[in-house]
Amino acid sequence: MSDTRADRELDHTDSVAAEQQYVSMLYDKLDELRQYNSRRLAETLRETGGTPQARTERDISTKMHIDKLSQLSAVENGLCFGRLDLDSGERFHIGRLGLFDEENEYTPLLIDWRAPAARPFYLATAASRDGVVRRRHIRTTRRTVTDLEDEVLDLDAAEQSSHLGLAGEATLLAALDERRTGKMGDIVATIQAEQDRIIRSGMNGVLVVQGGPGTGKTAVALHRAAYLLYTYRQQLTKRGVLVVGPNPTFLRYIGQVLPSLGETGVLLSTVGELYPGVVATGRESAEAAELKGRSEMVSVLNNAVRERQQVPKNYIEVTFDREPLHIDKSTCSQARTKARKSRKSHNEARKIFRREMFSALALQVADRLGRDLLDQRDIDDISAELRADTGVCEALEGLWPELEPTTLLDELLSSPERLRKASRKYFDEQQRQALLRESGAEWTPSDAPLLDELAELLGEDDSEQQQAQRQQEREELAYAEGVLHIMEQDEEIIDPERLRVSDVLDADLLAQRHRTDSDMTAAERAAGDRTWTFGHVIIDEAQELSAMAWRVLMRRCPSRSMTVVGDIAQTGSTAGASSWHEVLSPYVARRWRLEELTINYRTPSEIMSRAESLLSAMDVDLSVPNSVRSTGVEPYRLRVAEEELPTRVAEVTAKETGAVDGGRVAVLLPAGELSEIGPSIVERTPEAAFGPQPEGLEAPVMVLTVDQAKGLEFDSVVVVEPQVLLSESSRGLSDVYVALTRSTTRLAVVHTGDLPPELQGLEIEE
Numbered sequence: 110m111s112d113t114r115a116d117r118e119l120d121h122t123d124s125v126a127a128e129q130q131y132v133s134m135l136y137d138k139l140d141e142l143r144q145y146n147s148r149r150l151a152e153t154l155r156e157t158g159g160t161p162q163a164r165t166e167r168d169i170s171t172k173m174h175i176d177k178l179s180q181l182s183a184v185e186n187g188l189c190f191g192r193l194d195l196d197s198g199e200r201f202h203i204g205r206l207g208l209f210d211e212e213n214e215y216t217p218l219l220i221d222w223r224a225p226a227a228r229p230f231y232l233a234t235a236a237s238r239d240g241v242v243r244r245r246h247i248r249t250t251r252r253t254v255t256d257l258e259d260e261v262l263d264l265d266a267a268e269q270s271s272h273l274g275l276a277g278e279a280t281l282l283a284a285l286d287e288r289r290t291g292k293m294g295d296i297v298a299t300i301q302a303e304q305d306r307i308i309r310s311g312m313n314g315v316l317v318v319q320g321g322p323g324t325g326k327t328a329v330a331l332h333r334a335a336y337l338l339y340t341y342r343q344q345l346t347k348r349g350v351l352v353v354g355p356n357p358t359f360l361r362y363i364g365q366v367l368p369s370l371g372e373t374g375v376l377l378s379t380v381g382e383l384y385p386g387v388v389a390t391g392r393e394s395a396e397a398a399e400l401k402g403r404s405e406m407v408s409v410l411n412n413a414v415r416e417r418q419q420v421p422k423n424y425i426e427v428t429f430d431r432e433p434l435h436i437d438k439s440t441c442s443q444a445r446t447k448a449r450k451s452r453k454s455h456n457e458a459r460k461i462f463r464r465e466m467f468s469a470l471a472l473q474v475a476d477r478l479g480r481d482l483l484d485q486r487d488i489d490d491i492s493a494e495l496r497a498d499t500g501v502c503e504a505l506e507g508l509w510p511e512l513e514p515t516t517l518l519d520e521l522l523s524s525p526e527r528l529r530k531a532s533r534k535y536f537d538e539q540q541r542q543a544l545l546r547e548s549g550a551e552w553t554p555s556d557a558p559l560l561d562e563l564a565e566l567l568g569e570d571d572s573e574q575q576q577a578q579r580q581q582e583r584e585e586l587a588y589a590e591g592v593l594h595i596m597e598q599d600e601e602i603i604d605p606e607r608l609r610v611s612d613v614l615d616a617d618l619l620a621q622r623h624r625t626d627s628d629m630t631a632a633e634r635a636a637g638d639r640t641w642t643f644g645h646v647i648i649d650e651a652q653e654l655s656a657m658a659w660r661v662l663m664r665r666c667p668s669r670s671m672t673v674v675g676d677i678a679q680t681g682s683t684a685g686a687s688s689w690h691e692v693l694s695p696y697v698a699r700r701w702r703l704e705e706l707t708i709n710y711r712t713p714s715e716i717m718s719r720a721e722s723l724l725s726a727m728d729v730d731l732s733v734p735n736s737v738r739s740t741g742v743e744p745y746r747l748r749v750a751e752e753e754l755p756t757r758v759a760e761v762t763a764k765e766t767g768a769v770d771g772g773r774v775a776v777l778l779p780a781g782e783l784s785e786i787g788p789s790i791v792e793r794t795p796e797a798a799f800g801p802q803p804e805g806l807e808a809p810v811m812v813l814t815v816d817q818a819k820g821l822e823f824d825s826v827v828v829v830e831p832q833v834l835l836s837e838s839s840r841g842l843s844d845v846y847v848a849l850t851r852s853t854t855r856l857a858v859v860h861t862g863d864l865p866p867e868l869q870g871l872e873i874e875e
């Protein structure tokens with residue numbers, strides 16, 4: 110029996126060599142597939158001409174090969190990361206995609222991590238083995254196996270297992286100890302059981318994932334998107350998946366995760382970007398943003414629209430047929446009532462208003478001419494003349510104009526009078542002052558949900574377009590069904606994994622691809638279409654969303670197939686949520702399910718113990734997640750004189766940059782300190798990025814407000830003036846809690862005045 114340490118090392122070396130052989134074989138297979146797809150792509154691209162059907166087939170074939178090639182190149186790193194040895198003696202390797210031996214009855218060589226057969230890799234424990242005797246974690250750098258970690262699942266192991274029940278603990282800790290790069294990485298190799306259950310939860314209904322900082326909510330949400338796309342490919346390829354994040358920097362931070370999992374058909378967006386054509390770059394006060402986020406804004410906007418449906422005090426006089434014509438109050442009032450009663454949107458109801466007005470005015474003109482002498486045809490002629498009369502049309506336009514959301518909102522927010530009329534029941538004078546701004550001001554993120562709401566209230570008069578489009582779609586579908594039938598008989602198109610065309614494509618999808626924008630993914634089409642509805646919507650940092658933003662997202666997902674991810678304790682925005690029930694009940698009553706994450710993978714216990722006292726000071730019924738790591742590095746504080754604050758913060762930042770040696774540092778400070786302290790940091794560390802800019806993620810230092818750092822993480826965090834953060838907002842405790850928990854290793858606090866009691870115990874740095 111090999112029992113000595115030297116023997117064990119020899120065994121280990123042999124195992125690494127054996128795994129290397131297997132992993133090399135997998136890479137050979139991957140290369141073969143790449144070559145095959147490149148060859149097929151080149152062949153397809155070389156072909157020209159032919160019938161429309163042949164061209165469609167070629168387009169589809171090109172798209173399939175391109176998709177496949179990008180998937181094959183995405184899985185290059187960490188292609189295979191695990192192995193399961195079963196009671197039956199069978200072994201399965203687990204990796205980023207499925208590979209098969211087509212010369213040997215399609216025996217699986219590598220199992221996709223999302224396939225049901227891979228599940229025990231994430232869930233099996235010594236106490237609940239699910240037929241697994243050993244789980245092996247295979248660590249690789251490029252194509253070389255560098256280390257293995259074996260977990261033998263027997264009763265001895267059950268006794269020794271860590272209190273947090275982690276799988277592949279050494280591999281996990283090695284992943285967590287890596288320096289941060291400014292880009293979030295995927296976690297396929299080390300997904301933990303509580304995370305796996307969420308990732309693979311069914312697609313229907315609203316799933317809320319509540320978890321403290323660093324529990325992997327974002328990671329889980331993104332892996333869930335990849336899992337859902339794999340499992341419900343057909344449904345989701347058509348409608349697409351939307352992932353919503355709080356700001357563009359955050360979206361850049363997470364942007365690589367799904368492509369690295371071979372998935373590109375997902376739209377990443379902030380709520381502010383969901384209104385096509387509007388770039389929300391403007392800034393506004395927290396009060397204005399909060400007021401605009403309130404659900405009362407629905408009524409305010411409704412009132413603003415109704416205000417535009419006018420009746421004259423007495424009458425408007427126009428000249429028609431060289432005679433004065435009175436557009437009188439009572440006629441207008443009747444037409445308006447009829448139009449409003451239709452319950453159609455403003456621009457659609459406008460047609461009813463105009464129709465009523467033209468027929469009433471035609472009768473007036475007929476009376477003047479002597480109605481007894483006229484028949485219906487004459488009256489219709491008068492009506493047509495009225496429609497063609499500029500004066501009459503202008504008058505009616507003034508009474509019920511065609512409206513655009515952007516113009517209406519701009520006019521509402523820049524006119525004290527309009528704003529007062531629309532909001533007098535909901536906002537007081539001081540609140541209205543906070544909302545008022547210059548006409549033509551830049552759009553802000555909280556305007557986007559208002560524009561979307563207005564687009565619903567105003568509607569577009571596109572009935573003819575819609576009818577024509579429906580007809581075209583019917584024709585395309587019929588055509589695509591024919592093409593599909595022919596293609597299924599064509600063995601050439603079947604790819605080496607024996608995927609039949611109908612497995613990846615149905616007539617509906619084929620018809621969509623055949624349209625002029627056929628090479629766009631659903632996500633790309635959705636980005637330019639305000640009314641697009643998604644197959645699944647994932648909302649990250651969901652606690653920050655206002656009531657108005659929720660309305661937009663619910664409209665984008667009528668099926669209510671949603672994953673809502675967040676942490677009530679981290680709510681910073683005063684427009685944000687204080688309970689999931691409160692937020693969701695208007696849409697799904699109690700029909701949502703809750704999953705919780707309890708382990709913190711990011712922040713070490715040395716920092717979490719400080720965060721814990723902050724959380725207990727907040728009035729939230731939540732517990733601090735358990736940290737998986739301790740680093741032995743104690744957080745520290747430094748009290749400095751007020752006039753020295755900028756230079757001392759710059760000094761500490763430089764020191765921390767050295768300490769993390771190529772990692773990332775964040776300086777988190779109150780908004781008011783940005784302009785004072787930012788320049789002195791940049792002077793000392795010129796590569797530092799100042800403010801929220803997606804490119805800043807590449808910089809060694811980012812200087813941000815807490816709000817701007819939501820969802821991000823850094824090797825070291827320097828928190829400046831936490832007592833000011835506390836006093837700045839009613840959610841100040843939350844802000845300090847978020848600030849502390851951005852760190853993966855080190856924490857420094859620099860302050861001038863007394864610290865909040867929860868931070869007073871920090872080690873003092875001289």
Ligand SMILES: Nc1ncnc2c1ncn2[C@@H]1O[C@H](COP(=O)(O)OP(=O)(O)OP(=O)(O)O)[C@@H](O)[C@H]1O
Binds near residue numbers: 322711
């Ligand atoms: N199973 C895992 N294996 C390896 N790394 C993990 C795992 N789970 C989470 N992590 C890492 O932990 C860190 C925190 O994850 P993530 O940002 O998803 O947490 P979060 O809950 O969204 O945090 P917050 O709410 O504070 O923004 C990330 O670096 C992530 O890659």
